[in-house]
Amino acid sequence: MPALPESIFDVCYLVFAIVSGIRLLKYANGRKDIRLFGWMALILGCGDAFHLVPRILNYWIEGDFTAALGIGKLVTSVTMTVFYLLMEYARRERYHIKGEKPILIILWVCAIIRITLCCFPQNGWTSAEPSLLWGILRNIPFVIMGVMTVILWLRSAKQDKPLKWMWLAVTLSFLFYLPVVLWAQAIPLIGMLMLPKTCMYIWMIVMFRKTAHS
Incomplete structure (x- = not known):
């Protein structure tokens, strides 16, 4: 994607995610599920900013942003993990689920x-050629979290109109993400799949916002 359209898209996404998170927190009115959705949107936007801001700057400012981009990816990896943990707590609050401690x-x-x-240095976050092996290893538990999230939301949100398709958004986000992990270093064009992946998170946030009116 050309630099200008991608930069505009990234900025709009970050602003939308962060503003949506703030609004959800502001208008939660004591509802814990809405508050959790707000924190999720805010964490998503702020976490992705660590990666997307250096990416945008890399297009427009001369210099080596390899380290900044790598550290940004590290931060985003952590915040995305927190995002999916909070999604389970939001599910429990919204559907009044007790127990299920093994999950x-x-x-x-x-x-x-x-x-x-x-956190292992073997990931080579700040390297121009980060480790593919470690990229796969660190994503194995993340994929497990994703699969569990899909199953749990598919089971719980069938009759919940605002969140009925949450399972599909999560599924598609992982389907767009995994080819990037596996093949983007060898075939850089595959990195473009991060665009529809981001669109899936925009869809999730839209669903979060709808819950505030349900």
Whole structure:
């Protein structure tokens, strides 16, 4: 994608995510599920900013942004993990789910493993050629979290009009993301799949916003 359209898209996405998060937190009116959706949107926008802002600057300012982009990807990897943890807590609040502790335990274990793996220097975050092996390893627990999220929301939100398609948005986001992890280094054009992946998160935020009126 040319620099200008991508830059405009990224800025609009970040502003939309952050503003939506603030608005959801402001108008939650004591509803814990809405408050959690607000935090999720805010964390999503702020976390992605660490990666997208250096990416935008890289288009328009001369200099080496490799390290900044790598650190941004690290931050985004952590915040996305937190995002999916909060999604489970939001599901529990919205549908008044008690128990199911094994689900929480598995999600927490996957999240801790994922974040721990992200912190290893072998990832080569600041390198121009980060480790493909470690990229795969750190995404295994993340994919498990994603699969669990899809199943749980498909089961819980069938009759919830604002969130009925949350499972599909999550599914598509992972389907767009995984080819990037596996093949983007060898075939840079595959990195363009991050655009529809981001569109899926915009769709999620739109669904979050609809819950405030339901």
